[in-house]
Amino acid sequence: MQVQFTVNGRAASVDVPPNTLLVHALREHLMLTGTHVGCDTSQCGACTVHVNGRAVKSCAMLAVQAQGAEVTTIEGMATADGTMHPMQAAFKECHGLQCGFCTPGMVMSAVDLCKNHPNASEGEIRELLEGNICRCTGYQNIVRAVQVGQKAMAGA
Amino acid sequence: MGASDFSKLPHIGESLKRKEDYRFLTGAGQYTDDVVLAAQSHAVFVRSPHAHAKINSIHIDAAKAAPGVLGVFTGADVAADNINGLPCGWLITSTNGEPMKEPPHPILAQGKVRYVGDHVAMVVALTQQQARDAAELVEVDYDVLPAVVNVADAASGAVAGAALHDIAPDNHCFKWAIGDKGAVDAAFANAAHVTKLDLINNRLIPNAMEPRAAIGSYNRASDEYTLYVSNQNPHVERLLMTAFVMGLPEHKVRVIAPDVGGGFGSKIYLYAEDVCLTWAAKKLNRNIKWVADRSEAFLSDAHGRDHVSHAEMAMDKDGKFLAMRVHTHANLGAYLSTFASAVPTILYATLLAGQYTTPQVYVEVDSWFTNTAPVDAYRGAGRPEATYLLERLVTRCGWEMGLGQDEIRKRNFITSWPYQTPVALQYDVGDYHACMTQAQQLADVAGFAARKAASEAKGLKRGMGYSSYIEACGIAPSNIAGALGARAGLFECGEVRVHPTGSVTVFTGSHSHGQGHETTFAQVVAARLGIPVENVDIVHGDTGRVPFGMGTYGSRSISVGGAAIMKALDKIEAKAKKIAAHLMEASDADIDFSGGEFTVRGTDKKIPFGQVSLAAYVPHNYPLDVLEPGLNETAFYDPTNFTFPAGTYICEVEVDPATGSTRVDKFTAVDDFGTIINPMIVEGQVHGGLVQGIGQALLENCVYDRETGQLLTGSFMDYAMPRADDFPEFKLGHVCTPCTHNPLGTKGCGEAGAIGSPPAVINAVLDALRPLGVKDFDMPASPHRVWEAIQSAKA
Numbered sequence: 001m002q003v004q005f006t007v008n009g010r011a012a013s014v015d016v017p018p019n020t021l022l023v024h025a026l027r028e029h030l031m032l033t034g035t036h037v038g039c040d041t042s043q044c045g046a047c048t049v050h051v052n053g054r055a056v057k058s059c060a061m062l063a064v065q066a067q068g069a070e071v072t073t074i075e076g077m078a079t080a081d082g083t084m085h086p087m088q089a090a091f092k093e094c095h096g097l098q099c100g101f102c103t104p105g106m107v108m109s110a111v112d113l114c115k116n117h118p119n120a121s122e123g124e125i126r127e128l129l130e131g132n133i134c135r136c137t138g139y140q141n142i143v144r145a146v147q148v149g150q151k152a153m154a155g156a
Numbered sequence: 157m158g159a160s161d162f163s164k165l166p167h168i169g170e171s172l173k174r175k176e177d178y179r180f181l182t183g184a185g186q187y188t189d190d191v192v193l194a195a196q197s198h199a200v201f202v203r204s205p206h207a208h209a210k211i212n213s214i215h216i217d218a219a220k221a222a223p224g225v226l227g228v229f230t231g232a233d234v235a236a237d238n239i240n241g242l243p244c245g246w247l248i249t250s251t252n253g254e255p256m257k258e259p260p261h262p263i264l265a266q267g268k269v270r271y272v273g274d275h276v277a278m279v280v281a282l283t284q285q286q287a288r289d290a291a292e293l294v295e296v297d298y299d300v301l302p303a304v305v306n307v308a309d310a311a312s313g314a315v316a317g318a319a320l321h322d323i324a325p326d327n328h329c330f331k332w333a334i335g336d337k338g339a340v341d342a343a344f345a346n347a348a349h350v351t352k353l354d355l356i357n358n359r360l361i362p363n364a365m366e367p368r369a370a371i372g373s374y375n376r377a378s379d380e381y382t383l384y385v386s387n388q389n390p391h392v393e394r395l396l397m398t399a400f401v402m403g404l405p406e407h408k409v410r411v412i413a414p415d416v417g418g419g420f421g422s423k424i425y426l427y428a429e430d431v432c433l434t435w436a437a438k439k440l441n442r443n444i445k446w447v448a449d450r451s452e453a454f455l456s457d458a459h460g461r462d463h464v465s466h467a468e469m470a471m472d473k474d475g476k477f478l479a480m481r482v483h484t485h486a487n488l489g490a491y492l493s494t495f496a497s498a499v500p501t502i503l504y505a506t507l508l509a510g511q512y513t514t515p516q517v518y519v520e521v522d523s524w525f526t527n528t529a530p531v532d533a534y535r536g537a538g539r540p541e542a543t544y545l546l547e548r549l550v551t552r553c554g555w556e557m558g559l560g561q562d563e564i565r566k567r568n569f570i571t572s573w574p575y576q577t578p579v580a581l582q583y584d585v586g587d588y589h590a591c592m593t594q595a596q597q598l599a600d601v602a603g604f605a606a607r608k609a610a611s612e613a614k615g616l617k618r619g620m621g622y623s624s625y626i627e628a629c630g631i632a633p634s635n636i637a638g639a640l641g642a643r644a645g646l647f648e649c650g651e652v653r654v655h656p657t658g659s660v661t662v663f664t665g666s667h668s669h670g671q672g673h674e675t676t677f678a679q680v681v682a683a684r685l686g687i688p689v690e691n692v693d694i695v696h697g698d699t700g701r702v703p704f705g706m707g708t709y710g711s712r713s714i715s716v717g718g719a720a721i722m723k724a725l726d727k728i729e730a731k732a733k734k735i736a737a738h739l740m741e742a743s744d745a746d747i748d749f750s751g752g753e754f755t756v757r758g759t760d761k762k763i764p765f766g767q768v769s770l771a772a773y774v775p776h777n778y779p780l781d782v783l784e785p786g787l788n789e790t791a792f793y794d795p796t797n798f799t800f801p802a803g804t805y806i807c808e809v810e811v812d813p814a815t816g817s818t819r820v821d822k823f824t825a826v827d828d829f830g831t832i833i834n835p836m837i838v839e840g841q842v843h844g845g846l847v848q849g850i851g852q853a854l855l856e857n858c859v860y861d862r863e864t865g866q867l868l869t870g871s872f873m874d875y876a877m878p879r880a881d882d883f884p885e886f887k888l889g890h891v892c893t894p895c896t897h898n899p900l901g902t903k904g905c906g907e908a909g910a911i912g913s914p915p916a917v918i919n920a921v922l923d924a925l926r927p928l929g930v931k932d933f934d935m936p937a938s939p940h941r942v943w944e945a946i947q948s949a950k951a
Contacts, residue, residue: 034183100180101417138843
C-alpha cells in the first residue's frame, strides 16, 4: 500500500504491505535507522517518535495509520546545521546516555513530556518516563537531563 | 609513566563530555541492524518449543518451496560440513582430578533439543517476513522427554529420565573446591559461635537494550568472510569461530562489532547464530542478516546467576571471623557457554574472603546441567554471587552476635596490604574503613533512628542494610588465568598512530558498548601528549583495523586496555624525544616532554609535539641512520595482578507491611576505584550497576516452569525490568587508593554497582522485617513475596 506522510518536514511516500509497522517503514523504507526496535511488546519505548506532535511508540502503529500525518524522528530533532535540540544537548551535558540504543526514544519521550508537563517534578519525571526502558544509565542522569532540557525548552 | 605522575596530568579527573554522544543523540549510531549490505537476505531460526525432547524427524520441503526461500539448514547439514560445536573457554578440573564434562554444543540440534529456544533449523529468505513464514512450515517431530529445571532438582536427581548429555548421565558437570578443608573444619570445632545461612541467588536475564544481531557475509572473489555482530570482543569471537568451530584461517575472517547497544556480559560469547550465518553466507553466497526478537533474546541469550548455596561462619566470642565454609550448587543451563565454567569457580569462590581477615575459607561448588538456557557471565559474573552470600552472612553474624552491621564488618576488616587471602587472591591495596566511614556520613546513619520513627508513625517498617564488597577486575594475568584453566590469554593491545600533523588515532582491543571509551581513552592520550582531546580518535570493534585484543568484560578496559595504550605512549614519547633531540641539536637524555612541548633541560629551546610528528613523516632533517621514520607504536599489556575495587554500600528501605510493597528510600555507594579519569562516566557506570543490582534484589527474576521448562518470564510484560520510578536519587562517594601495579592506578568501575547492591537491599529488607519475626528472605523482594514472608512469620 502507498502511504504518504510528512517525515521530518519533508514529504515521504512508501509502498509497504498493509501489516507494516510504522517503525519498519521508517527504518527499512526511509532508512531512518535512528529509531530502534528494542522489544516486541511495546514496552521498551526505543522506537518512540512524534506523530502529529505526540510521542508514539512506532511499533504500536501501522504505517498506513500515519497516512497524512506529520512524523518526526530523532533525525529530525537537530536544526539543519546540525545543532542539537535543547533536549539532545541536555542529554549530552548530563551524561544521560551510555550505549545510545534507548536514547532516541528517550529523547523523543522527554520532549513530549516537557511539552505537556513543563513543571513536572523529579518524581513526576520518573513516573512519566515509565514507558521507556534504559539498561545502562540507572536513569539518574536521564532524569537530570530531562530537568535541564525542561528548563532549556521553557526558555527557548 | 607511572600512576602517580599520570594522575597529576592536566584534565585527568575532569568530567569531559562524551565524544560519542552526538552520533547517538542524532540517530546516527550504526548498530548491526542499521547496517544494510547489498543483496542482503534474512535468517530466521526455528527453535525448540520443548525443554527436552528427542528429534525424530525434521521436514523442510515445504519451507524450502516457500516464496523467497534461499536455503533451509538443519543439524544434518552442520554434521555433513564438519562444523564443530561451540567451545568452552575455561577448563575446570574436578576434585577427583577429572576434567569437567564438556558435552557437544552443536550450532543446530543433533538429534535432541535441551532447552526451550534451542536451535533446530535456520531458514534464509529474501525478506525477513518470507523467512518467518517459511520457518512456520518447518515440521519437527519430537518425543518429549522429562525436563529438569531447578538446580536443586538436578542435584538431587529428582527427575527421572532427564539426563541431558550422554557424557554426564547424572547431569553433573564438575565438583570443584578451593581452600584448606582440614583447617576450616578444625577452626569450626573450636568456634564460640557459628552462623549459618541458606540462600538462593536468583536467575537473571541480561536484556541489553539492543537485541543480539549479526550479518554474515562472504566474498567469493577473495574467499573472505565478514561477520558484523553485536559483540563485546570481536577478536575472541573470531578466534573461537575460526580455530575451534569452523576450521577457517583467521586472516580470511573479519569480525566487526560496530555500535553495540549494551552487553553486560551477554555479548561476550560465541553464539550458534553467529556461526550459522557465517557458514551459510558462503554456502548461499549471500549476505545474511539476523536480528533477535526480544522474545528470542529472553530465550537464547546466556542468562546470569542461579546459585543455591549454604554458608557457615565460625567466630570467636567477639565476633572475629575464624573460618568460613560454603557449598554452592550452580546451574549451568543446557550447555557450557563460552566462560560458563569460570563463573561459579574462579570468579566466585576466590572472592569469598571479601574485605575480611577470615584466616581460612573452604568452598565447594557442584555445577549441573539443566534444561534451561546456558548460564554465563552477567555484569559481575561470580563476584555478585560471592558478595551476596558473604554480605548476607556477615550481617546475620552481626545480628546473632548482638553487633551492628557496621561493627561486625569493622572488627574484621583487612587493614594492611598487600593481603594474601586464603582463596588464592592477593589484594594489592585498599582502605575499607575509609569507605565505611564515608558511606555512613553520606547515608546520614546518625539520622536513621528519627527516620525509622517517622516511618513507624505512618505504619511503615524502615530498615537499613550494609554491604562491603570487593571484586577482582582487570582480568587478568594470562599466566595465572592459564594455570587456573583459561584457554585464552587475557592481555590487551593498544596501537597509537600519530599522524603527520600531530593528531592521533588509537586502535584498542577493548570494546565500548556504552562505557565511553572513545572519551576516556582519548582523555588519557590527550593528557599524555598535551594535545586537545578533539585531536584523538579511538577505533575499536573491528578485527580488520585493530591488532589482536581480548575485548571488554570484567571491568578490564581502562586497567588493561588503557594500560596497553599507556605502554604504547611510552614508546611514542621515547621515540619522539629522540627526534626532538635531533631537531634541537641536544642529547636525548636532556629532553623533557610535558604540556605538548619538548624542551631541552637548562635551555629555553622548545618545539611542539606537532613539529616532531611532522619531522617523523617528512624526515628531511632526521637521524635516519639510527631511527626509523614514522610515529606509530603498538603495545600489548599483560597485567601482573588483578585489580581490587572495593566499597561500602548502605541501603534504606521502607516496607508497607499491609501490602509487602518495598521502596528503596535512600541508597549510598562509596567506591574505591583507584584513579578516576572521568568522574562523570564513572558515576554513570555506578548508577547503571546499582539499578541492575537493586533490580535483582527488588524486581527481576527469571522463572521457568519447574516441570515443563517453559520460560514464564519471556517478555518485558513478565520480567520486571527496572524503570525510572523504581529508584531514589543515589548518593555516591569515592575513596582513592591507586592500584599499585598498572601505569594508571585504575581498578575498574563497570560492575561494582551490580556486585555491591543486592545484599545491601536485602539486608535492609530483613532489618525492616526483623521486628515482625522474618529471619530469612530470598530475592527478589516483590510485594507478594515480602507480604508472604510477613504472613508466614506471623504463623
